[in-house]
Amino acid sequence: MFGLFPRPRAVVAPGAVHVPDWLSVDRQRELVEACRGWAQGPVPLRHTVLPGGGVMSVQSVSVGWHWQPYRYARTADDVNGARVADFPEWLAELGRAALVEAYGDAYPAGSYAPDAAAVNFYDGAARMGMHQDKEERSAAPIVSLSVGDTCVFRFGNTEGRGRPYTDVELASGDLFVFGGPSRFAFHGVPRVRPRTADPATGLSRGRLNVTLRETGLGGSGAGGRQ
Template sequence: MGTAVTADGAGRRELAPGAVHVPGWLTMAQQQELVAACRGWARGPAPIRHTKLPRGGVMSVQTVCIGWHWQPYAYTRTADDVNGARVAPFPHWMVELGRRALVDAYQDETAGDGYTPDTALINFYDGQAKLGMHQDKEERSGAPVVSLSIGDTCVFRFGNTETRSKPYTDVELVSGDLFVFGGASRFAYHGVPKVYPGTGDPATGLAGGRLNITMRATGLNG
């Protein structure tokens, strides 16, 4: 059985303690700005790629990183598995966006105080891409993860902190949605079992597919 879900009148839903879905959080203008920024980061200095896994597999999503470069299962400043280039810096306007996301998700004016994300993993899903259940646990910080969706609708599966299997809750994330998970849910397993092609609005600047931007605080120095 799934986890309990609570909702308020604005559509905000708390799927588990610390895990909050806020539909339609990004304006169209913000989505357009993020698509343009992501398109630039995808070109480099460390370009978007299908990440190779340690056992020889390749992820179906394409990923580009800013601030820190992620590869299974560590962060580095340079994209050693791509071209060795230092990744693009994490911009301050993204820090401010992350702080506002926490304030709105947790409905607490102090929720963003001290939150300083320093990396983002930007995943692009075509119609066939999926992401298996996993934890975001390479960070040395327990600060919340801020996730933004643009483009095609997906099924987001949000689970528990102990196992990849049930209990979990499936929720549809559409373009402009915000999802935050922190506190007791910070290390919950989660994944994307399905994307619905053709459901996004081309007005975002994304003709097809889904962009997912996850901001994190690594807790690393250097």
């Protein structure tokens, strides 16, 4: 956001598109306020505990469907048993607009029906290991929105966590969409660049990442793939 030169959009891999500065400052501020509301509950922001006992450094909260390793449910049985916040229509509309921006007419954006969001907050020390988003029954694209500190986003391949991969700097307001051949690519965040956030967004430190997903679960109570 503070660079001297505009950052061009890029196709990082087939189906994976980076659009810098897509969200206006006002829209980023609205997203920050929404995330603050979700972080208060009914299921609060927390560090997810993994099945092996490890604890994620990223703090997370879910909207629409609660994600816990490695499935979705309507209630957060690994936290407080509460039903997660409903997924708002304005967020679905934002997701559809993101697909139009990324793919143009190449994807029937009107058919995109995201019903879950993962909200992740990174402080300066938080990281996200290489992983696939594969608990969804739908292969619809993932829409990723960034606000706050810049991060290094590592986008890999569908075969494993190692190379080849591409490191992309995601700054505040950036959009990243991955679908099609890249839908199940491994990806992660090896580092965050502290003190790069624009206070005008309402987030003076840390990074918020909101990823929209179409679970394909319909009205069922739980599901996912191991």
